Amino acid sequence: MKTYGRLMCALALMAAAAITFTACATTANAQTKQTGAKKKVVVVWSEGTAPKKVYPNDINGAIADALKADLKGWEVVTASINDPEQGLPDALLNRCDVIMWWGHKKHDLVKDELVAKIVKRVKEGGMGFIGLHSTHFAKVNKALMGDACSWGDYKGDSTTVDITVKDATHPIAKGVKDFQIVQNERYKEPYAVPTPEAVPFEGVYTLRGGAKDPVMRMGLCWHAGKGKCFYFQAGHETNPTFFDNNVKKIMANAVQWADPASN
Numbered sequence: 001m002k003t004y005g006r007l008m009c010a011l012a013l014m015a016a017a018a019i020t021f022t023a024c025a026t027t028a029n030a031q032t033k034q035t036g037a038k039k040k041v042v043v044v045w046s047e048g049t050a051p052k053k054v055y056p057n058d059i060n061g062a063i064a065d066a067l068k069a070d071l072k073g074w075e076v077v078t079a080s081i082n083d084p085e086q087g088l089p090d091a092l093l094n095r096c097d098v099i100m101w102w103g104h105k106k107h108d109l110v111k112d113e114l115v116a117k118i119v120k121r122v123k124e125g126g127m128g129f130i131g132l133h134s135t136h137f138a139k140v141n142k143a144l145m146g147d148a149c150s151w152g153d154y155k156g157d158s159t160t161v162d163i164t165v166k167d168a169t170h171p172i173a174k175g176v177k178d179f180q181i182v183q184n185e186r187y188k189e190p191y192a193v194p195t196p197e198a199v200p201f202e203g204v205y206t207l208r209g210g211a212k213d214p215v216m217r218m219g220l221c222w223h224a225g226k227g228k229c230f231y232f233q234a235g236h237e238t239n240p241t242f243f244d245n246n247v248k249k250i251m252a253n254a255v256q257w258a259d260p261a262s263n
């Protein structure tokens, strides 16, 4: 009986192992099918400091919704500094084609090791990088630009900004006409960055009382190594900038422009 019992026990273990193996194989097949579609990947990263009454799902959530509605053949992933590995584990970063970044209060908390990995993915791997508004001072933006990335001044005295399309032939301006958005914070030139390869958008702020700020650069393009970089100046967290249809179009266009396959 003892031998029989051991045999039955062994058979039961083998059956359990077979079920487990089948389950694993099924999961693996599903993953293969998903990756088999070879969707491009855009990661929209933000730090979770935007006011909930303006951005209930933070800025990355708002942008991700816009991208999902517009981009075909793209997997849109949201990531946050509050997620494990600050939202960008190697497995995600290494399959990411374009990263969009909105940071403001937590620049210093982003780990230098992560910044180095992102810069390497852009410069050597060709990943696109899109920096939004206060991201100008993000460690990763400064590292990619190799410059101070400071604006001449920062004033909370504006009512609106008129954004003009300076180069209608630029892919990021496709389908975008001049438009106006509410924007209660303005950055002033000069922006301390290398000379951009293209400036598809400029802007003029209207101040409370009606005066105008001189023309400034609103959308700027560079290469950093093999990767493309785009910076968009508007996007203050107390204004619903990323719900504007024109801005949503610019975000979707920028992702496709920064796609390494478009180089």
Ligand code: ZN
Pocket: 133, 134, 185, 235, 236, 237
């Ligand atoms: Zn701001």
